[in-house]
Amino acid sequence: MENFTEIQKAMLDYLTALRKVRQLNIAPNSKDFTSQLGEWLTEQIYDGKRAESGIQKSWDVIAENKKIQVKTHAKAKTTNARWSYIKFDLQADLDELIIIVFSDDYKLKEFIKVCWSQALPLIKQEKDGDKIYWNHLKEFQIEINKLPKQEIISLFR
16 A cells, blocks of 8 residues: 555544544544534524433433434535434424534535424425535525624634
């Protein structure tokens, strides 16, 4: 392998960063980095608290006395999909839905925040699962530079 030293250094740097991110409780486990990053970001900018369990029913973060479900995506430039899988559930113990869209290199591209009661009628029940299409949520999109805690948002510019 011709670039072994470069590969070895990159892997060591990556694993060191991963351990640090775990220690800082940004992504406390190895399940899904992108989802955990979105939950952490939501928790930080709204002074909230993430659910104790990774399988908490309905919501991921409590902030401003609201239970929030966070859907996070890191989209490759070649991906045209503009939707999130989300369960249509009239009984969900949930107040808001936040959808965070990063680029494939984790630059913040979109931030959508919508009341659950307004999101529910926009969920489409399809053969492969319930989906909410981001194009139907344009009025709920928040400009990146108008989000709270711009010092944290600057990490993703």
